[in-house]
Amino acid sequence: MCGIVGLYLKNPALESRIGELFAPMLVAMTDRGPDSAGFAIYGDEVSDEAIKLTLRHPDVNYDWAALASRVETDLGTGVQFFQNNNVAVFKIHSDVDSATALISEQTPEVLQLSAGRSIEILKEVGLPENIAQTFDLQGMKGSHIIGHTRMATESAVTMEGSHPFSTGEDLCLVHNGSFSNHNRMREELRRRGIHFETENDTEVAAGYLTWRLREGDSLNQALENGLKDFDGFYTLTIGTRDGFAVVRDPIACKPAVLAETDDYVAMASEYQALTTLPGIENARVWEPEPATIYVWERSQPTGQPA
Amino acid sequence: MKTIDIAAGSVRELNQALHDQAEHCSEREFVVTNPKGAHNIACGLDASVAVDIHGHAGYFCAGMNKSASVTVHGNAGPGLAENMMSGSVRVKGDASAAAGATAHGGLLVIDGNAGSRCGISLKGADIVVGGNVGHMSCFMAQAGTLVVCGDAGEALGDSLYETRIYVKGSVKSLGADCVEKEMREEHLTELTELLNRAGFDDNPADFKRYGSARELYNFKIDNAY
Numbered sequence: 001m002c003g004i005v006g007l008y009l010k011n012p013a014l015e016s017r018i019g020e021l022f023a024p025m026l027v028a029m030t031d032r033g034p035d036s037a038g039f040a041i042y043g044d045e046v047s048d049e050a051i052k053l054t055l056r057h058p059d060v061n062y063d064w065a066a067l068a069s070r071v072e073t074d075l076g077t078g079v080q081f082f083q084n085n086n087v088a089v090f091k092i093h094s095d096v097d098s099a100t101a102l103i104s105e106q107t108p109e110v111l112q113l114s115a116g117r118s119i120e121i122l123k124e125v126g127l128p129e130n131i132a133q134t135f136d137l138q139g140m141k142g143s144h145i146i147g148h149t150r151m152a153t154e155s156a157v158t159m160e161g162s163h164p165f166s167t168g169e170d171l172c173l174v175h176n177g178s179f180s181n182h183n184r185m186r187e188e189l190r191r192r193g194i195h196f197e198t199e200n201d202t203e204v205a206a207g208y209l210t211w212r213l214r215e216g217d218s219l220n221q222a223l224e225n226g227l228k229d230f231d232g233f234y235t236l237t238i239g240t241r242d243g244f245a246v247v248r249d250p251i252a253c254k255p256a257v258l259a260e261t262d263d264y265v266a267m268a269s270e271y272q273a274l275t276t277l278p279g280i281e282n283a284r285v286w287e288p289e290p291a292t293i294y295v296w297e298r299s300q301p302t303g304q305p306a
Numbered sequence: 307m308k309t310i311d312i313a314a315g316s317v318r319e320l321n322q323a324l325h326d327q328a329e330h331c332s333e334r335e336f337v338v339t340n341p342k343g344a345h346n347i348a349c350g351l352d353a354s355v356a357v358d359i360h361g362h363a364g365y366f367c368a369g370m371n372k373s374a375s376v377t378v379h380g381n382a383g384p385g386l387a388e389n390m391m392s393g394s395v396r397v398k399g400d401a402s403a404a405a406g407a408t409a410h411g412g413l414l415v416i417d418g419n420a421g422s423r424c425g426i427s428l429k430g431a432d433i434v435v436g437g438n439v440g441h442m443s444c445f446m447a448q449a450g451t452l453v454v455c456g457d458a459g460e461a462l463g464d465s466l467y468e469t470r471i472y473v474k475g476s477v478k479s480l481g482a483d484c485v486e487k488e489m490r491e492e493h494l495t496e497l498t499e500l501l502n503r504a505g506f507d508d509n510p511a512d513f514k515r516y517g518s519a520r521e522l523y524n525f526k527i528d529n530a531y
Contacts (some may be wrong), residue, residue: 252421255384
């Protein structure tokens with residue numbers, strides 16, 4: 001099964017409330033995915049000269065300050081960080097490659113969950129409600145957010161196998177369904193230099209999009225190519241720095257509902273997850289068509305099938 | 307008239323109250339508020355009661371319906387009126403995938419669009435859709451009728467048995483063994499009656515009829531591997 005939820009705010013006045021609006025959406029999908037949950041929130045963007053990393057250490061008492069000063073010394077640059085449970089968000093005046101290389105070399109036990117200028121990914125094994133509490137999702141601010149509740153089918157229930165998956169800067173993916181050709185595709189993508197952390201099928205789809213975008217595809221073109229190359233059942237929601245996209249496989253086995261008002265666009269596996277949103281009674285509610293790409297981005301405000 | 311607020315109780319309490327009417331019918335009209343996409347609303351009814359659901363319903367709404375008349379004033383999720391035996395179900399908005407799946411009898415009317423696989427494995431019910439139907443509608447449908455006032459998606463009537471399909475708009479593609487057929491007088495009569503029962507004023511003469519070429523479901527050695 002699995003549940004997917006996404007919320008993209010058109011009205012900036014709601015940005016301070018995104019966590020409060022989104023947490024009940026994630027929790028509403030517990031029946032579809034009680035194994036693990038996670039979300040990617042976009043906002044609190046750093047400047048073009050800086051980057052933001054979400055880092056995780058299994059020990060909640062891990063000395064992040066020590067890591068921050070080591071990074072400052074070695075890169076000779078300023079580092080700011082804040083801790084959220086066993087995760088820390090580092091803001092570094094550097095580029096992603098240098099910072100990532102340094103951190104993985106210095107502290108291999110620290111796992112990088114996301115990298116970019118806007119994205120922060122938080123995910124854990126357990127019930128969505130517990131995960132929302134662990135990371136104080138309710139209090140978060142941002143422009144858009146996508147989340148996932150997992151019922152594992154293709155690989156083990158682990159934090160690493162939880163969604164969202166991110167293999168590129170500010171790009172992440174959540175998935176309901178299963179890919180049949182992920183093993184072969186993973187091998188092909190590895191040969192093209194894409195790095196994978198797990199044996200999970202969804203990570204392969206994220207890696208595929210990273211590869212296509214690197215090759216110069218727009219998000220829309222990357223997803224068009226994905227429709228040709230992915231074999232399996234999928235409803236995907238993709239987060240980007242500027243917005244989000246939704247696509248279903250041509251057979252549309254996995255559910256998806258979209259709702260739009262003047263204030264937001266919301267996506268969920270089931271309408272149940274949308275019922276707590278303000279003004280949902282009068283929202284335009286519809287199901288995305290199979291094999292059709294829907295994109296909402298600040299640079300592409302029209303929104304409709306791209 | 308009895309009003310049941312799902313937000314204040316549960317779907318199970320609602321369904322129990324509706325099932326109790328099968329033993330002894332004390333109340334003919336039920337109004338359901340705050341459905342909020344809950345699953346299994348008004349399932350397994352077996353009494354001549356009217357149920358009005360105000361809001362959007364989730365999966366399997368009005369499944370296995372017998373005798374009752376259920377109206378959803380909103381959209382319905384997957385598996386609407388699945389395996390209906392008799393009575394009627396109406397959705398004022400859109401219905402998701404597999405509306406009317408395996409339904410044996412009764413009338414299902416969807417004012418808006420239906421998703422994929424509408425009337426899959428239909429076994430005798432009548433389905434009238436005011437808008438479009440998605441791909442694979444009437445897949446392996448055996449008996450009954452599907453009327454589509456809008457367009458039909460890909461692979462309409464794939465592996466069809468004896469269900470009759472009437473479509474007013476375009477058909478993206480026909481499935482295996484589904485063909486367009488002549489609209490004879492008896493079909494116009496049947497279609498007129500179905501449109502009347504559904505309360506749609508579309509002109510029956512604007513529709514085309516589709517049915518099984520009967521080349522697939524009889525055993526033929528050519529079809530064997």
